[in-house]
Amino acid sequence: MPIFALKMLFGDSARFYGMLLGLAFSTLLISQQASIFVGLMSRTFGFVTDTPQPDLWIVDPAQRFLDDNKPLRSTAVQRVRSIEGIEWAVPLFKGLLVVNLPDGKRQMSQVIGIDDASLIAGPPFMLEGALTDLRKPDAIIVDERASRREFKMNTPPEGGEPRPLRVGDTLELNDRRAEVVGICKATQTFQSQPVIYTTYSRATQYAPMERRMVTMVLAGLAPGVDEAQIIKSIADRTGLSAFNGEEFADKTVGYWMRETGIPINFGTAIVLGFFVGVAVAGQMFYNFVLDNLKYFGAMKAMGASRKTLLGMVFLQASTIAVLGFGLGIGMTSAFGLTVPGERLAFRMTWHIPLIAAGAVIIICTASAAIGMWRVLRLDPADVFKG
Amino acid sequence: MTPITTPEIAVRASGVEKVYVSGDTNVVALRGADLEVHCGEVVILAGPSGCGKTSFISIIAGLLARDGGKLEVMGEDPQALSTEARTAWRLRTVGFVFQQFNLIPTLSIAENAAIPLILQGMDRRSACVKARELLNQVGLGGREQSSPVRLSGGQQQRVAIARALVNSPKILVCDEPTSALDGATGLRVMELVAQVGRMPGRAVIVVSHDDRIYHLADRIIHMDDGRIDRIETPASLRNVHA
Numbered sequence: 001m002p003i004f005a006l007k008m009l010f011g012d013s014a015r016f017y018g019m020l021l022g023l024a025f026s027t028l029l030i031s032q033q034a035s036i037f038v039g040l041m042s043r044t045f046g047f048v049t050d051t052p053q054p055d056l057w058i059v060d061p062a063q064r065f066l067d068d069n070k071p072l073r074s075t076a077v078q079r080v081r082s083i084e085g086i087e088w089a090v091p092l093f094k095g096l097l098v099v100n101l102p103d104g105k106r107q108m109s110q111v112i113g114i115d116d117a118s119l120i121a122g123p124p125f126m127l128e129g130a131l132t133d134l135r136k137p138d139a140i141i142v143d144e145r146a147s148r149r150e151f152k153m154n155t156p157p158e159g160g161e162p163r164p165l166r167v168g169d170t171l172e173l174n175d176r177r178a179e180v181v182g183i184c185k186a187t188q189t190f191q192s193q194p195v196i197y198t199t200y201s202r203a204t205q206y207a208p209m210e211r212r213m214v215t216m217v218l219a220g221l222a223p224g225v226d227e228a229q230i231i232k233s234i235a236d237r238t239g240l241s242a243f244n245g246e247e248f249a250d251k252t253v254g255y256w257m258r259e260t261g262i263p264i265n266f267g268t269a270i271v272l273g274f275f276v277g278v279a280v281a282g283q284m285f286y287n288f289v290l291d292n293l294k295y296f297g298a299m300k301a302m303g304a305s306r307k308t309l310l311g312m313v314f315l316q317a318s319t320i321a322v323l324g325f326g327l328g329i330g331m332t333s334a335f336g337l338t339v340p341g342e343r344l345a346f347r348m349t350w351h352i353p354l355i356a357a358g359a360v361i362i363i364c365t366a367s368a369a370i371g372m373w374r375v376l377r378l379d380p381a382d383v384f385k386g
Numbered sequence: 387m388t389p390i391t392t393p394e395i396a397v398r399a400s401g402v403e404k405v406y407v408s409g410d411t412n413v414v415a416l417r418g419a420d421l422e423v424h425c426g427e428v429v430i431l432a433g434p435s436g437c438g439k440t441s442f443i444s445i446i447a448g449l450l451a452r453d454g455g456k457l458e459v460m461g462e463d464p465q466a467l468s469t470e471a472r473t474a475w476r477l478r479t480v481g482f483v484f485q486q487f488n489l490i491p492t493l494s495i496a497e498n499a500a501i502p503l504i505l506q507g508m509d510r511r512s513a514c515v516k517a518r519e520l521l522n523q524v525g526l527g528g529r530e531q532s533s534p535v536r537l538s539g540g541q542q543q544r545v546a547i548a549r550a551l552v553n554s555p556k557i558l559v560c561d562e563p564t565s566a567l568d569g570a571t572g573l574r575v576m577e578l579v580a581q582v583g584r585m586p587g588r589a590v591i592v593v594s595h596d597d598r599i600y601h602l603a604d605r606i607i608h609m610d611d612g613r614i615d616r617i618e619t620p621a622s623l624r625n626v627h628a
Contacts, residue, residue: 004493011492298488301449303477304505
């Protein structure tokens with residue numbers, strides 16, 4: 001009977017395509033919104049994932065998330081270095097500064113000042129130039145997206161057509177000259193500001209003078225030491241909080257989840273996607289079973305076992321679930337591949353298809369279960385009642 | 387236990403009772419119905435709406451449980467069987483022809499006719515080959531791949547008859563097989579039913595209000611108020627009308 005069950009399903013083409021599209025759009029809404037949500041959340045801690053070298057990120061205990069800068073005293077670096085088990089510790093400057101472009105435009109940008117000596121915490125990928133070029137005078141490295149967009153030279157000094165910012169161009173940060181020595185690729189920030197890398201000492205010259213200039217301390221652990229023990233030692237001896245990269249990212253995401261309306265907005269869209277599936281596909285499948293109830297009843301009268309009939313309904317539900325989910329997740333993937341990442345945060349982790357599949361399974365199981373219940377309750381004698 | 391039926395008796399019902407309970411109300415459908423149907427016999431159950439015809443054939447076909455009386459169909463009491471065993475018994479013993487045909491519109495007529503064989507475990511290809519033979523016998527040869535919705539009502543009922551006969555059941559139960567058909571078509575369908583019912587070892591019970599087909603039956607069993615009221619033959623009916 002499996003082939004007959006599928007012929008019953010595919011043969012009712014209007015309802016079949018209705019169910020298919022209902023499930024596909026439900027999957028699309030759930031997975032696309034979830035992927036954008038994950039993409040946006042990933043941008044909140046993008047700098048952490050772009051910077052794999054440090055074992056520990058050491059910040060002021062009052063700092064709630066990555067960009068919630070609470071600068072530390074410059075002595076913090078030495079104090080961290082003095083803790084046994086710390087192999088190295090470097091300062092990091094991270095702040096928003098205004099950049100003056102040659103054409104007079106001003107652009108708020110995120111400036112990251114990395115340790116002058118080790119250049120730890122530099123950009124993850126260099127597209128032009130080398131990280132060591134930061135040791136040249138006034139050197140900065142600019143992220144590629146900003147070079148094409150915010151830093152685009154509409155009136156290049158040499159004249160001619162507008163062009164992206166490129167190696168050799170000069171900018172001004174706080175009235176100080178900065179020369180582009182490299183173009184890098186970095187994860188877009190949550191607020192989509194341009195990212196500029198330079199050395200720590202140069203960044204502190206660009207930034208308005210404050211008593212505390214160290215945004216955070218990055219540290220590496222000696223081989224074999226107990227990370228938890230070191231974190232406790234740092235807290236005890238410096239009063240600072242230390243996190244490994246994963247914890248720091250979680251802390252940042254946790255802040256955005258708790259303190260902003262972003263999860264509710266996306267959660268609403270995801271729940272709506274689920275209800276679209278229930279309302280359209282679930283309802284249609286239930287109606288499909290109801291419309292076929294007289295045939296199931298006739299087969300039951302003829303001698304079809306409960307197992308046979310339930311197997312038919314289950315096969316129909318699982319087939320439409322697989323096809324609807326496949327189409328929906330395919331549409332989401334196509335969307336993710338088509339829309340440029342710099343315009344829309346999109347990150348489909350392996351959890352998202354699982355969540356969407358779970359939602360589709362719930363929708364189809366619920367509607368199939370109600371349909372099966374009707375089939376089980378069906379009195380075969382009813383077929384004589386017309 | 388020795389069956390009380392002989393090989394010549396297909397159905398022996400004695401004092402069959404059925405009561406439907408609806409809330410505080412009891413509706414008595416059958417008040418001790420007695421019936422004997424012989425193999426090779428075609429009987430028509432007639433009577434006004436609500437007289438218990440449908441309940442009676444449902445009980446005979448093992449679709450409905452009785453509340454009293456005795457019943458043996460081809461030597462077995464369907465109610466004495468477990469649900470699964472009764473389902474299997476129905477599959478091998480009873481063929482059904484429904485008023486509304488109940489043909490699945492998305493299957494070909496050969497596939498529709500093959501359903502009982504597939505339910506019995508035959509593979510789809512062999513079942514369809516057998517179903518084609520039956521469709522040939524009911525005059526639908528060459529149209530095996532047609533959809534039921536492309537056929538006339540009479541042709542659809544022929545497919546339903548082929549489906550009912552494909553696994554060679556011993557009892558054919560027909561519920562108003564001609565009510566959805568025009569007079570001439572209904573007559574042709576009933577002739578077919580009567581023809582197959584008179585085959586050795588088989589019996590046909592037809593529920594019908596359609597007195598134009600009564601002459602094709604061996605006996606017309608009139609029911610009223612849950613009982614067998616009277617039994618007539620086509621000859622006695624002719625005498626009455628004469």
